[in-house]
Amino acid sequence: MNKSLTALLLLGSSLQYANAQNIQNNPGSNHGNKFEQLGTILTTPNEQRTASGAPGAKYWQQRADYDIKCSLDEVNQILTGSEKVTYFNHSPDELSYIWLQLDENEHNNLRNANYQSSTTLPEMTTTRAIEKAVITQTDNGLGIQIQKITDAAGKDISYTINKTMMRVDLPVPLKPGQQFVFNVNWKYKISDRMVEGGRGGYEYFPEDGNYLFTMAQWFPRLCVYSDFQGWQHHQFTGRGEFALTFGNYKVQITVPADHIVGGTGECINYSGVLNPTQLSRYNQAKTAKEPVEIVTLDEAKKAEGVKNKATKTWVFQANDVRDFAWTSSRKFIWDAMAQPVEGKSVMCMSFYGKEAYNLYKPYSTKAIAHTVKTYSDFTFPYPYPVAQSVEAANGMEYPMICFNYGRTEKDGTYSESSKNGMLGVIIHEVGHNFFPMIVNSDERQWSWMDEGLNSFLEYLTEELWDNKFPVKKGPAYTIVDYMKLPKDQLEPIMTNSENIVRFGPNAYSKPATGLNILRETIMGRELFDYAFKQYAKRWAFKHPTPADFFRTMEDASGEDLDWFWRGWFYGTDPCDIALDEVKFAKADVNAKPGSPNVKMVKLDRPQVNVFEDISKIRNREDKKISFYTDRDKKTQDFYWRYDRGLEKVDDTERKREIPFPYETLSEEDKAKYAGKFFYELSFSNKGGLVMPVIVEFTFADGSKMMDRIPAQIWRLDEQKASKFYVLDQEIASIQLDPMRETADIDESNNTWGGKAKASKFDLFKQKSAAARGQSVGSNPMQQARTGQ
Structure with a gap:
């Protein structure tokens, strides 16, 4: 296991006021502007995208089919793979090259997107943070290593890697209607996701010596080439997610023989990788109304202690998907049940370790089933055969599979916030199958088109799970504090994902709240639900833009909503960069950890919304609505009763120690960092033109x-x-x-010389932290059980 520990920096935040273009015909007037039509703010309708918001008669999109083989080396954490790609040019354009995404390069220190943010000299930090701040030209060994790219005949093809993107130069131009077949061989060192961050990688469990792999963005993938943008090859920075091309996948995954694998699509060789008992249980789950454990808790615990050196190959088939992800571990308990959706049966399945058993066993697969059914009612019938949730201390989505969080305390109890957080993240990530896995918007450019729309449907689904569910995104009153922030802390929703300071409220909460206001207050449920469903159906398995959404909602409802989009969703300078200040510090390597903090705490009160919003009231009054937890008595756990006053718990204040989360440095670390010099340089953009900052140290x-x-x-x-x-x-x-490369109009503010007075900051190692979403500390369930 990598012993480096995650950094904790106390950083000053810098803010940006980013304006989306909001054109007005008469900005000097005191009336009328807010009710102008959007006009030229929206793209001009054409034969690909109509003025009604529907795909046009000449709408087109590309396609890429994949045949992939990969092998997981668990001991050395290395993935080796090869893929055969068939790319179909359905565009009217002749292409001389194609672009692929190499997202795993995010973790490479030399080939990542190199989008930096301001950093500051900390008051307290960790060795991990210091290592990340060191400027180095030595490759850290992470990221995809392309071994070769060849055409169908095996002839080498020229390619160029630009950070997280790769251009493949075609031997001859690819004309409209033609297809091109090529092969890519690659490998990479799998990163420790709990240390490096990111979407994919592994988590190591030192207690039992096992790994849990979540393999996401793990292979070279085709970028989208579209009618409205051409190639979408903006670099992957870790925030703005993906624009991807639909296609068919066949994926062969070779892993240790005792691993359980879940992946996008259907496994087509269960008979070859499952033992007879597991296969029988899987078949039983196809018609079960309660989740069936295909791998039980006892079997998973036993597998943790016996590591098989042989291998097995799992084969998955997935059609009409925009991506492929998978998971592998010997730690997995695996349960499943079927959910009917308009005449079809969807296999809802969960994979989780013993650390999550008491939460995932009663809830995960049922939450998947509830999500698939509810989203289908509001959009279109779920078209895929499988929907899966994997407990991985994470929250990320891919077609037919998602990685979520939700672990209990060691005694099996859990807090209500852990339960509700788990339910919320499962509903949200499973819901992403609809937006953007099927309604395939460009997440890298417009985060709100998937996160905002999905958060809105997550809100509707949580409301229909339990009328007392403490929803956070949707009711209008929950967005008030964000809306009251100073203008320099806000951006329009119509802002590129990389440029947003408060990403959660901007991309998730505010769009979800806006749609709920439309549904409940402006349009009414009937008009809104019809129009929203039309948008989902029109753009299923296609690439919509914001204009397509805005136009469809108006076209299908007969409501003029331009004033709402303008108000809720939608401002030239020389270069003069100044070096304003230089701070200097030495690390106090002999800093002593603080004593535990003792404070009085009460147990959590029931987690219900403090205000009964209009949606909850209307849902209760609607005789057609029944809530999941009312229908399924097995979901009525301790907290369901606690929220309704049916469980009594002694909530007397008690003392609780909050331990200091750091430890002193080793002698080796002291020697390593005592001689370092730490500086913070502050710059100001006096001219207004943004340019690179070129710094020369003497x-x-x-x-x-x-x-x-x-x-x-x-x-x-x-x-x-x-x-x-x-x-x-x-x-x-x-x-x-120093080489006058930026046309800086005032060089008098470009220099600094002399000694700065040294300050000090404390330097520690950070102790191991709880996994994301894990229940930690005393909780009412634990208190009721022990009576102490």
Whole structure:
């Protein structure tokens, strides 16, 4: 296991006011502007996209089919793979090259997107954070290694890698209506997701010595080539997610023989990888009304202790999907049951370790089934044969499979917030099958088109799970605090995902709230539900834009909503960058951890909304609506009764120690960091034009070092930026833009020289933290059980 520990930095935040274009015909007037039609703010209708918001007569989109073989080396955490790709050019354009995404390069220190944010000299930090701040040209070994790319005849093809993107140059131009077959061989070191972050990787469990792999964004994938943008090859920075091409997949996955594998699509060789008992249970689950354990808790615990060195190959088939993800571990309990959806049966399945058993066993698969059914009612019938939830201390979605969180305390109890958080993340991530896995919007450009629309449907689904569910996104009153923030902390919803400061409220909560206001207050449920369903059906398995959504909602309802989109969803300068301030510090490597903090705490009160909003009231009054937890008595756990006053718990205040989460450095770490020099450089953009910041350091011995900071450092604050440096020598002087590369109009504010007075900051190692979504600390269920 990698012993490096996750960093905790106390950083100052920089803010940016980002404006989406909001054109007005008469901005000097005191009336009328807010009710203008959107006009030229929206794209011009054409033969691909009509003025009604529907796909046009000449709408087209590309397709990419994949035949993939991969092998997992669990001991060395290496994935090796090969893929045969068939790319279909359905566009009217002749293509001389195609672009693929290499998302795993996010973890490589030299080939990532290099979108930096301001960093500051911390008051307290960890060795992990210091290591990330060091400027190095030594490759850290992570990221995809392309071994070769060949055509169908085996001839090498030229390619170019630009950070997280790869251009493949076609031997001859690909004309409209033609297809091109090529092969890619690659491998990479799988990252420790709990340390490196990101969407895919592994989690290591030191208690039993096992791994849980969540393999996402794990293979070279075709970028979207569209009628409205051409190639969508904006670099992957870790936030803005994906624009992907639909196709058919056949994937062969070779893993240790005692692993259980779940993946996008249907496994077509269960008879070859499951033992007779497991296969019998799986077949039983196809008609079961309660989840059937295909692998039981006892069997999973036993497998943790005996590691099989043989291998098995699992084969999956998935059609009409935009991506493929999978999971593998010997730790998995696996349960399943079928959910009918308009004449078809959907296999709802969950994979989870013993750490999540008391939460996932009673709820996960039922929450999947409830989500698939509810979303289908509001949009279109779920078209895929499978829907899966994997407990991985995570929250991320892919076609037919998602990675979620929700672990109990070691005694099996859990807090209500852990239960509700687990239900919420499962509903949200399973719901993403509809938006954007099927209604395939461009997440990298417009996060709200999938996160906002999905959060709205998540809200409707949570409401129909339990009328007392403490929903966080949807009711209008829950967005008030965000709307009251100073304008320099807000952006329009119509803002690129990379440029948003408060990403959660902007991309999730505010769009969801806006749609709920339309449904409950402006349009009414009948008109809204009909129009929303029309949008979903029109753009299922296609690539919609914001204009297509806005136009469809108006076209299908007969309501003029331009004023609402404008108000709820939708402002030239020279270069003069100044070096304003230089801070200098040395690390206090002998800092002592603090004593545990003792405070009085009460047990959590029932988690119900403090205000009965209009949706909850109308849902109760609607005789056609029945709530899932009322129909299924098995879902009425301790907290269901607790919320209704049916469980009495002694909530007397008690003392609780909150331990200091850091430990002193080892002698090795002290020697490593005692001689380091820590600097924070503060810049201001006096001219207004955003440009790269080029910094040249001159050290006391006369040697020099250059750092070229990309212009994206200004994206969250166009006026101020800063950069934290860890250096081996003391700086004698600093000069910005020494080669005059940026047309800086005032060079008098580009230099700094002399010694700065050193401050100090405490340096620790961080102790292991709880996994995301894990229940921690005393809870009412535990208190009721022990009576103490």
